[in-house]
Structures are given as C-alpha cells and as structure tokens.
Amino acid sequence: MNSENNQQAMRQQAAKFVARLYSGELSAQEENQIYTWCEHSAAHQQEFDNMLSIWDSSSQLYQTPKATSKPIRAYWFSGLAASVVGAVILVWFLAIPKQNTGPLYQASTHRPNHYQTTIGEISTVNLPDGSMVTLNTNSAITIDFTGTQRRVWLDKGEVYFDVAKDPNRVFSIDTGHKTIRVIGTKFNVRKSNETLKVSVSEGLVAVQSSAQPSSDQIEFDNAETLLPAGSIGAFTGTSEVVAKVTFQETLTEQQWRQGVFRFDNEPLAKVITEFNRYRLKKITLQNERLGKLKISGVFKLKDGDSILSAIEAALPVNVERYPKYIELTAKN
Known part of the structure; x- marks a missing residue:
C-alpha cells in the first residue's frame, strides 16, 4: 500500500509540475525545482516524461485562440484556460490505471562503440560502466572501454554526461582540441565549429589539450583548467573563458534534456x-x-x-x- 501511495504522490507531483510548466507563468525558481526533482531519481524523471507525453496528446485536441494583441512575453502555450484544461486532463489521467506511455525520449538500443542522433532526435544511452549519456540533436560519440581507461570521442554535437564514479578508471572525452577527464560527475559538453562549451553541474572536471599524453590517473593539480560544479568554460584552440555561475545557469545549459x-x-x-x-x-x-x-x-x-x-x-x-x-x- 505504501508503494502505491508513493507512486500516486509521485504522479501527482509530476502532473503539477507539467501543468505549471505550461501555464506560461513559470518562474526561474520553479523551473529550478522541476529540474532538481527530475534529477533526484530515474523514477521522478520517468513520471515527468509520462506527463509530458499526456500533455502532448491533449495539446493536439485543445488549442487556445491566437492572441490579437502583442504580449510582452510570448509564451506560445500560455493562457490560463489552456493550463486549466491541461491540469484537468492530467488529473483525469491520475484517476485511471497507468498506461504504458513510455518516456519522452527512449533509451537507444545497444550498438557497438558508436552512437549518434539525427536532426531533431534526442537519445539516452546506458554505458557498460553504469554511466549514462544523453545525445542532443545531430550528435555522435564513439566509446572504447578497455583496461583502466574509459574513453569517449565526441565526434560532433552536444552530450550530457552522468558519469558513474570509479576512482580506478579515468573517464575521458576527446573533443579534438581538448580532452575532458573526470572520475565521476555530471556535466554538459557542446562542440560547434572550433568552439567547445562545458557546463558542470556536479563534481570536478579537468580540461587539457588533447596533445598531452593520457594516463591512468587524474592529476587535478597539474590540469590546464579545472571546472568545479557551478562553472561554465568556453574553449577554442588558442583561448578560454571560465565563469563561475549560479546553479540555475548550469541547468539552463542542460534544459534541452527536458x-x-x-x-x-x-x-x-x-x-x-x-x-x-x-x-x-x-x-x-x-x-x-x-x-x-x-x-x-x-x-x-x-x-x-x-x-x-x-x-x-x-x-x-x-x-x-x-x-x-x-x-x-x-x-x-
């Protein structure tokens, strides 16, 4: 019974978050609460994704009239009436047996070494070490886990890494000009043309030139650049800019996952x-x-x-x- 009650409470919370998300009045603080709640557990993320799927279905049936005026803030899904309709649909969903709607973005099936997404596709991949990566639109990675190294090559695009902690095996991402090395952390990497952007939400990330030799250990003291949680680094082949930001700003860099x-x-x-x-x-x-x-x-x-x-x-x-x-x- 407790398990059923917990599941019901989780669904209700997810429904409230989705209804608020599409009310058009979501504050930065509320958005932060949603991201934090989803990050808390896979079950939370699953329920949130399910509610998004229900909202997608309902939004095809209920359309708000086009505004005749020009509002200062243009939330395309806004209008209190629309949010009330959506909330009613979500409450109705909670009252019936749970359907197998599945997550908003399905995890990729296993493919040896290479993973990629097409334009408009977002895909999550579970790696052999327990790490999880989410590939944004038009992105590609190659992985090679051997011996004491966990190596990833970011061929193109943007990827969010949730790296399982393993002090005995370094996790590295080669992006071309730079190599990112961690033990266990959460961060977002975006590669575009000659620019690399790294946003760290948890842990510590070492960034060094890809020309430097790799080793089985991370010597953070000797790293070219250290990015702690709550920092964003932008790199080119010859320069870099590192900024200490708020937790909300690091989440903003990763909001595409939602x-x-x-x-x-x-x-x-x-x-x-x-x-x-x-x-x-x-x-x-x-x-x-x-x-x-x-x-x-x-x-x-x-x-x-x-x-x-x-x-x-x-x-x-x-x-x-x-x-x-x-x-x-x-x-x-």
Missing part, C-alpha cells in the same frame, strides 16, 4: 539559431535588424513551428513559408 528551451529577453537571431539545430526546414531572417529584436518565453522542442506563432504575435514580423525554408520578414 524537451524545452527558456529564453529571457534574448535576441531573435539567437533564438532562431538554437531552434534551427532541431529543424530540417530552417528559419531565416530577412535582415540583421530583425535579429536584434528581443523575445522571452518557454518553448517545446518537439513543436518547433509553434515558436513561429509566438514570434508573429509578439514581434512586428510576418512568417513567410516556402517549400524549403521559412523566412521572417518585417511587417509593413
């Missing part, structure tokens, strides 16, 4: 660039002036076209659709 993006007064060009990573049909801007317009909101990765409705409602732009691309143009 299937959402949060933007607070960000330039439109940056928002479009981020979303284009997940789209085959790219969004373009008519000119640089449009790219400087600012927008805020929380948007779902799985429904990228909805951001177009938000942009059109909040900003002085038109959405022009063509067979191979979408262009945002200035309103006359």
Whole structure:
C-alpha cells in the first residue's frame, strides 16, 4: 500500500509540475525545482516524461485562440484556460490505471562503440560502466572501454554526461582540441565549429589539450583548467573563458534534456539559431535588424513551428513559408 501511495504522490507531483510548466507563468525558481526533482531519481524523471507525453496528446485536441494583441512575453502555450484544461486532463489521467506511455525520449538500443542522433532526435544511452549519456540533436560519440581507461570521442554535437564514479578508471572525452577527464560527475559538453562549451553541474572536471599524453590517473593539480560544479568554460584552440555561475545557469545549459528551451529577453537571431539545430526546414531572417529584436518565453522542442506563432504575435514580423525554408520578414 505504501508503494502505491508513493507512486500516486509521485504522479501527482509530476502532473503539477507539467501543468505549471505550461501555464506560461513559470518562474526561474520553479523551473529550478522541476529540474532538481527530475534529477533526484530515474523514477521522478520517468513520471515527468509520462506527463509530458499526456500533455502532448491533449495539446493536439485543445488549442487556445491566437492572441490579437502583442504580449510582452510570448509564451506560445500560455493562457490560463489552456493550463486549466491541461491540469484537468492530467488529473483525469491520475484517476485511471497507468498506461504504458513510455518516456519522452527512449533509451537507444545497444550498438557497438558508436552512437549518434539525427536532426531533431534526442537519445539516452546506458554505458557498460553504469554511466549514462544523453545525445542532443545531430550528435555522435564513439566509446572504447578497455583496461583502466574509459574513453569517449565526441565526434560532433552536444552530450550530457552522468558519469558513474570509479576512482580506478579515468573517464575521458576527446573533443579534438581538448580532452575532458573526470572520475565521476555530471556535466554538459557542446562542440560547434572550433568552439567547445562545458557546463558542470556536479563534481570536478579537468580540461587539457588533447596533445598531452593520457594516463591512468587524474592529476587535478597539474590540469590546464579545472571546472568545479557551478562553472561554465568556453574553449577554442588558442583561448578560454571560465565563469563561475549560479546553479540555475548550469541547468539552463542542460534544459534541452527536458524537451524545452527558456529564453529571457534574448535576441531573435539567437533564438532562431538554437531552434534551427532541431529543424530540417530552417528559419531565416530577412535582415540583421530583425535579429536584434528581443523575445522571452518557454518553448517545446518537439513543436518547433509553434515558436513561429509566438514570434508573429509578439514581434512586428510576418512568417513567410516556402517549400524549403521559412523566412521572417518585417511587417509593413
């Protein structure tokens, strides 16, 4: 009975979080609470993913009318009525036997050594040592676990690492110019062109030149760069910038794993660039002036076209659709 009660309480909490997430009024503190709750256990993450799946189904049935005014903050899924409808659907879901909806992102089946995702795909892989990695859109890694080394090559894209602690076996990620070495920690790595960005949410990460010889031990005192929890490092072949940030900021770097993006007064060009990573049909801007317009909101990765409705409602732009691309143009 206690087990059933705990499961029911977990579902109710997940339902509340999802309803709040799509209310359009989610604060940074509440967002932090959601991420922390999901990180607490795999069961929490599972229930949260299940509730997201239920919301996805309901959102196809209930659409809010398009806003006639131009709100300052454009949350595309917003509107109190929409959140109430969603909450009712989630409460109804709690009252019936649990269906086998599955997680939002299924773990990949085992494939020898090499793992990759296509554009728009997010995939989680369980490694032989108990570590877990989540590959973002259009990403690829190669693994080789032999002897006292746990080696990963980040071929392209972005990956979140949850590394099982093993002091006897170093875990390393070769990104080309840099090698990241840890014993056990949680961090996000994004590789784009000649730039590498590392965001650490737990533990300690050592970053060194890939030209340096690898060893079976991590000598943190001799590492070129040390990134403790709550820090973000940006690296090129010749320079680096390391910043101490809040816990919330490190979570923001990893929010793609939850299937959402949060933007607070960000330039439109940056928002479009981020979303284009997940789209085959790219969004373009008519000119640089449009790219400087600012927008805020929380948007779902799985429904990228909805951001177009938000942009059109909040900003002085038109959405022009063509067979191979979408262009945002200035309103006359």
